[in-house]
Amino acid sequence: MAYRKTDTVEARLADNRKRILAAARTLVAEGGWPEAQVSHVAAAAGLATGSVYRYFPSKVDLFVEVLSTVSQREVDVIEAIAGSEDSPAQRLEAAVTTFVLRAMRNRRLAYALIAEPCEREIDEARLTYRHAISAQIMRIVRDGQACGAFRAGIDPSIAATVIVGGFMEGLIGPLSPLNADFAGADRDGGAVPALASQIAEVCCAAVAALPTPG
Template sequence: MAYRETEKMRQRKAQARKNIIECTWECVSEGGFRNARITRIASRAGVATGTIYRHFESREELFAEIFRMATQREVDKVAEALAIQGNAVARLEKALRQFAYRALKAPMKAWALIAEPVDPKVEEERLVYRKAYANLFEQAIRNGIAEGGIPDQDARLTSTCLVGAISESLVGPLSPTQAAATQGHKNNEDELVDTIVCFCLQGLTGTRS
């Protein structure tokens, strides 16, 4: 007689998998992907390391799953900001501020998702994540061009410039937040966000907001 998995067993497996994912994300949130060692995750989840590999074929697959989960949440937040009432420029400003303040609120998470050196499988997910942002910005820019609030331009190229500018200025190696952290200082977050948003909107519209 063939073995048939019961509903109770499926629920237990699903809960165990969820627990592993949550514990992995906790480790990443505290110290990046380098902090998420399998032994540490297993200890936090209260399981053997072999149990993790019964749910995920490899460490890279686990990290890719974590990355998809975390980045989708961030992309959804930007999408929500772009869905507010108002013209395209106002919606883009809202989305840029949303992105920036969320990154500054959780700098380790932002660094892990945007800039931390990661395995190739996770890097593939990072590219998907950046494209998702670019697609959202591109549509908003096209709307702005149609409205007349944004000059005619290559919306696709401009959207990638926005993603690169805000990512680098917030968590990249040249970011003032990185320099301040190294020196034990703290940036004025409002001033930093205002500067970044002003630069982005100025590049889009050709005028200072």
């Protein structure tokens, strides 16, 4: 009488869930939010539309999980940099450069997750990760102020927010699907590293201490 999920079934269910997430991510990475439709996801995952709702309570939940997974990885990367042993100036430079370079590796996805207009609830989920990134930058700023490498008298929270807004905005143009300048994949030695280092330089200067005169 009892029905208990076999390992086989359990595995298939888990696989379905993964495939749905992967399909959703791929669709966003290829066509942005306009492609992010439940029926498309289902088709791409080889399931019926209604089946998606056996794995995710709603479209928003599904895509928030996609966004969270990708974003959390970026937060982790920045956190590792923020917690490293390098000088605050080096850490700030590395955090910004790394973020820009990584975003440019998957432009369409990064554009969708960072800047493309989307549903309110997904947009709100973005804030979580922006805050998390900002918190790591703030930590670097605090450390820098403590050791005199960064100017005192600036609110670290404001500085971090401005820096995060700055490098995100610096990315948006190059990320935009409308912008063809960065379409070529000349990631190494090309325009992308130059962009990253320029953005990082401006961000670092925003908080750097003035060299002690004399």
